[in-house]
Amino acid sequence: MKKIVVPVDFSEQASYALDFAIELNDKVKGEIIMVHVVDIPVGHLNFTGEVNSSGMESFYTGEFIKATHNKLEEWSKRVIDKNQKVSVHMKYGNAFTNISKIIAEESATWIIMGSKGASGLREVFIGSNAERMIRHAECPVFIIKGETHLKDIKSMAFASDLSEEQDLIAYHAKDIQELLGLNMHVVKVKTPYNWLEEVQVKKMLEHFAERNHLIDFTTSTIEADFVDTGAVKFAEDVNAGLIVMGTHGKKGIAHIIGGSIAEDVVNESKIPILIFKILE
Secondary structure (H helix, E strand, O other), rough: OOOEEEOOOOOOHHHHHHHHHHHHHHHHEEEEEEEEEOOOOHHHOOOOOOOOHHHHHHHHHHHHHHHHHHHHHHHHHHHHHHOOEEEEEEEEHHHHHHHHHEEEHHHOEEEEEEEOOOOOOHOOOOOOHHHHHHHHHHOOOOOOOOOOHHHHHOOEEEOOOOOOOHHHHHHHHHHHHHOOOEEEEEEEEOOOOOOOHHHHHHHHHHHHHOOOOOOOOOEEEEEEEOOHHHHHHHHHHOOOOEEEEEEEOHHHHHHHHHHOOHHHOOOHHOOOEEEEOOOO
């Protein structure tokens, strides 16, 4: 069974993400797993995970938790009303740690998270936790940029460097293409730092499409100063409803030095993005 993890903070963006998850789940007939994390300091938790407090603090904490439970039930009813399976998790502590644990325990198929359009990952669910999710999650991550409906997504822009390690991303991209009935636009961004003659890139695109048995696709190149800006501009130019790309999920010093093209694309794009992890 397909399992779709949706972290929720009750924001408008999280609501868009849940709506998109419901539409996707209608196709795959799986389960939506809603996760809400209450950021309570560790000192306020006992070994059973209950909140330690006293007096009025205890009262207000209890009322807050009760209200949060009610809100989660209200949101889960949106899934139930569509005759879909849903499970709800309310956790305490660090958001990234708790969500990652749920993803692993449930063997999640996708994560779907919301973002405030092209204003940066810092606006995504619980700030930098989305950046960490993109880098660390073993399953694909959808970033939803606003109200998004499957019926409006007609094509996808697949930004690739066309290397053999991207073949697995192409495999997953074809699955999404088939699931959603999309045309695929494969694009190689040419920058001053990876410059190739057009005839070279054309051959690379042809070989990439052939060895990955692509169907219903076009191949293109675009020139830009940076890969992320080129990928976003291309997607906008072809009116793509989804950007698909892979990430190495760089961590530590490697991430500080090299950054992440995928994270940069999420920062800049107004279009929903699906990010796959490139296995080392």
